[in-house]
Every structure is written in structure tokens, then in C-alpha cells.
Amino acid sequence: MEELALHLxxxxxxxxxxxxxxILITIEEDxxxxxxTVTVQDDGRxxxxxxxxxxxxxxxxxxxxxxxxxxxxxxxxxxVQCGGTLxxxxxxxxxxxxxxxxxxxxxDLPPLGDxxxxxxxxxxxxxxxxxxxxxxxxxxxxxFSSAWLQLHLGEIPLNCGPxxxxxxxxxxxxxxxxxxxxxx
Amino acid sequence: xIKSLEELQKLKEEQLEAIRLREAEQKVRIVVGMxxxxxxxxxxxxxxxxLDELGKRHLTSVAVTQTGCVGLCAQEPLVDVILPGKPRVTxxxxxxxxxxxxVAQHVVNGIVISEWVVNRGEA
Numbered sequence: 001m002e003e004l005a006l007h008l009x010x011x012x013x014x015x016x017x018x019x020x021x022x023i024l025i026t027i028e029e030d031x032x033x034x035x036x037t038v039t040v041q042d043d044g045r046x047x048x049x050x051x052x053x054x055x056x057x058x059x060x061x062x063x064x065x066x067x068x069x070x071x072x073x074x075x076x077x078x079x080v081q082c083g084g085t086l087x088x089x090x091x092x093x094x095x096x097x098x099x100x101x102x103x104x105x106x107x108d109l110p111p112l113g114d115x116x117x118x119x120x121x122x123x124x125x126x127x128x129x130x131x132x133x134x135x136x137x138x139x140x141x142x143x144f145s146s147a148w149l150q151l152h153l154g155e156i157p158l159n160c161g162p163x164x165x166x167x168x169x170x171x172x173x174x175x176x177x178x179x180x181x182x183x184x
Numbered sequence: 185x186i187k188s189l190e191e192l193q194k195l196k197e198e199q200l201e202a203i204r205l206r207e208a209e210q211k212v213r214i215v216v217g218m219x220x221x222x223x224x225x226x227x228x229x230x231x232x233x234x235l236d237e238l239g240k241r242h243l244t245s246v247a248v249t250q251t252g253c254v255g256l257c258a259q260e261p262l263v264d265v266i267l268p269g270k271p272r273v274t275x276x277x278x279x280x281x282x283x284x285x286x287v288a289q290h291v292v293n294g295i296v297i298s299e300w301v302v303n304r305g306e307a
Contacts, residue, residue: 006223013218017252071220117232121218124231124248152192156199159248161238166195168235170188 001074003113004038010071011040011098012122018044018096022130023122027112029104029137036084036102036109043095052090075100082106115175116168119144123167124159133171135178142174202244210268212246212291217262219253225260226279233280234263237287246291259302265290272305
């Protein structure tokens with residue numbers, strides 16, 4: 001995966017496949033401690049003690065279409081390569097929390113990438129899902145909440161092209177401001 | 185930021201109008217394969233291109249959804265177009281450019297781009 005945002009989309013797909021209704025994404029950039037922390041927390045069906053250790057094994061999957069499940073192991077490989085770790089906490093019926101840390105200054109750290117497209121893609125579904133995205137950079141923070149958007153839109157579904165297109169641009173504009181207008 | 189909100193308000197009004205207009209008719213559905221295989225092959229860029237194209241054309245009566253891996257990983261990114269009352273048409277190896285053409289030709293004009301089709305649903 002060439003962007004952190006693509007790894008994140010993969011985690012979001014996992015959460016959605018687990019039947020999550022609420023997903024909280026936090027990205028924290030701490031330049032002082034040279035640490036990037038990415039957290040995805042969902043309220044999906046979670047995993048039991050037997051499945052949890054196997055979830056990071058690329059040859060373990062609950063899917064039946066084929067025998068490999070690469071998503072989490074790919075993100076773990078990226079985190080480890082960038083001087084960090086990936087950890088999983090999960091309880092059946094209580095959701096899953098994935099925390100990945102990386103060295104902010106690591107030369108192999110992928111760019112953040114198109115977070116707007118990632119969130120818009122995750123929202124493109126019939127079943128409603130609430131996604132909150134918080135991005136902290138030093139003292140500054142950007143936040144997006146799909147519930148807030150739904151409140152504004154009323155009865156209009158989120159998964160229509162023009163709305164999701166707006167979401168994508170809104171998030172990327174917010175992040176550009178967070179980065180002082182020089183980055184995507 | 186304020187301008188964005190005004191834009192959102194405008195979008196909302198357009199949408200409500202569209203909902204009123206389509207009470208009777210059914211929705212067109214576009215489904216993008218978003219498994220790890222799809223994402224790695226560029227499905228998110230395909231999705232972004234579709235959203236952008238729908239936004240530009242003000243096509244508010246199209247539902248955009250995603251699906252996981254369907255076992256056709258070698259053909260990813262996969263895009264399904266389902267017109268009301270018509271069988272599902274699956275396009276393979278779609279990129280942003282092809283996605284825009286699929287919206288223009290298939291979704292808007294109802295013409296299937298046969299050379300990119302990898303599968304068709306039951307009639």
C-alpha cells in the first residue's frame with residue numbers, strides 16, 4: 001500500500017465487514033516524541049481469544065472466497081518497517097481496536113495520502129455507519145463526523161455521489177489547513 | 185470553511201429536489217470492489233473518480249456502494265453497474281479514466297461498454 005490512507009481504508013473495510021455501526025479513527029502526529037499513532041476503533045462483532053492471535057497471520061481469514069487475508073498483516077509490516085508496532089485488542093460483541101505506531105521521521109513512512117477519498121469510500125454503503133475522524137498534529141486538530149453531516153443533510157442518504165464528493169473535498173481541505181496549506 | 189457549508193446547503197436543496205423527482209423511479213446502483221485486493225489495485229481512485237463524475241453531473245439519483253473481495257482478484261478494480269430492471273454488469277481492470285467513461289456511457293446513456301465487461305448477472 002502506497003499511502004497510510006489506503007491501509008486505513010483496509011481497516012475500515014474490516015470494521016464494516018464486522019458489522020460496525022460506529023467507527024472512530026484517530027491519527028496523532030507527535031513531532032516531539034517522533035511518533036505517529038493511528039487508531040481505528042469499531043463496535044463490530046469483535047474476535048474471540050482463539051481468532052485474535054491468528055488475525056495477523058496472512059494465511060488466516062474468515063472469508064470463504066480464498067485462503068489468504070492480507071490486510072492487517074500488510075499494515076503490520078509497514079508499521080514494523082517504520083520502527084513501530086501494530087497491536088490488536090478485541091472482545092466478542094464489543095468491537096475491535098487496532099493501534100499502529102510508527103516513527104514520524106522514518107524514511108520509509110508512507111505519505112498520509114488521500115484521507116478524503118478513504119472516508120468517502122467507507123461511507124459509500126446502504127447500511128448507515130457513523131464515522132468520526134480526528135487528526136491531531138501538535139496542538140492543532142481537524143475533526144470530521146459523519147453524524148454531523150447527516151444532521152445537516154436530514155433525510156438525504158450519505159451514499160450519493162455528489163455528497164460523497166463533497167465529503168472527500170471537505171476532509172482534504174481541512175487537512176490542508178492543518179498542514180498549513182502546503183500538503184494534501 | 186463557511187463556503188463549504190454553504191455549498192453543503194446548496195447540495196442539500198438539490199438533493200431534496202432530486203428525491204421529489206424520483207419518487208416513482210428506482211435508483212441506479214454502482215458497486216466498487218473494496219477488498220484488500222481491490223484497494224491495492226486502485227479501487228479507491230476509481231471510487232473517487234466516480235464520485236467526482238457524479239458530483240460534476242449532479243447525478244443525485246445514483247447510489248454508490250462497495251463490496252468486499254468477490255474472488256475475482258486478478259480483475260480488480262471491479263465496478264458493477266446495476267440499472268433499474270436490468271441485470272448487473274461487472275467491469276474489470278477499471279481505472280479512473282475508464283470509470284468516468286462508464287458513468288458517461290453506461291449510467292447516463294445506458295450503453296454498456298462491452299469490451300471492459302468481465303461478467304453479467306442473470307437477466
